[in-house]
Amino acid sequence: MTTADRSSPRVQRRRERNRAAMLDAAEAMFAAGRYGSMRIEEVAETADVAVGTVYTHFGSKDGLLLAVAERGIARAAEFLAEAYRDDQDPLERMVATGEAYRELLLEHPSLARFLTMDPPESVEPEIRERIRADIEQLYDAFTAVVQDAVDTGHIRELDARLFARFLIGSWVGVVTLTRPTVGPPLSTDDARAALALSSAVLADGLVVLPDR
Template sequence: MAYRETEKMRQRKAMARQKIVDCTYACVSDGGFRSARITRIAALADVATGTIYRHFESREDLFAEVFRLATQREVDKVAEALATEGDVTARLEHALRQFAERAIRGPVMAWSLIAEPVDPKVEEERLKYRRAYAALFEGAIREGIQNQCIPDQDASQSSTCLVGAIAESLVGPLSPAQADGNVSIAAEDKDRLVNSIIRFCMQGLTGARN
């Protein structure tokens, strides 16, 4: 008689898989993908290293899933900001601020998502992540053009420029300052950094000077 996996066994496997993902996420949040060694993840998840490879074909597949999880959380926050009531330019500014402020509050994870050297499978997810942001901004820009509160322009190109500008502006400040991966941004510099990024992005988008 062929073996049939029970529902209880499927649930147990799903829970084990989720714990592996959660522990990997914690490792990346703490020290980037470079610190997420399989032996460390296995120890945190209280499983054998071989168990990880029963759930994921490779380390790269595990990292790609964690990257998708982390980036979706960030994209969702920007989508929420753009979905609020009010003038589209104010919503765009709020969304850009969300992007920058969340990155600064979680600098290690933000660096990992934006600029840390990663495997090709994870890099593919990074490109999807940027496209997801750009698609959200493009929709808002088109709305602004239609409502005549944003000058007529190539909304697709402008949205890509926004993503590139804000991401590249954060690379330096978020870059690990020491070999152990610590990131240091002085408290007094945080507001100035965010305001400078937002001002540049909004002036480029609208042509208005505050």
């Protein structure tokens, strides 16, 4: 295949489809907690590509893990960006951010694993640190939204960093209940309803009421 052939739109589309299929396969395995037992050959078979194609795209299993994590974090950034509107006050933005996070976790449960679990010790240190740094940016972004609501008096005084982590941890916990390995699984619809209910109760307790 010539250089021109490799750069043709048709070849690029096939590469993008193959890459997405490999990431989807690996993401499902990571979400099931199978990083240690996952084999590149299994990813290739599930994605219907050659084993060499996986190595060409990602270099190693650790490189594949990093790519899955980065795709999940990019999705999170997109969800959060779509949740923001110019006409929102700080409390409305905090609520919208929470709704976006919850929906993201329900649609992409592998991200819930990345948000709460340290990368396996077997992963290369550089890749472990890159994943940790990217996840920390997500936490910090939500902390900033909560802090803005505190600073503007829309919610009561609290530690924004700790509260942001409490909220994300709670959402991840409910999403975890949809897995069959944790007791009778909760349906996605029930999980969505439970998250909405708990968020409404929390919001009622956070709002600063005007003096009467």
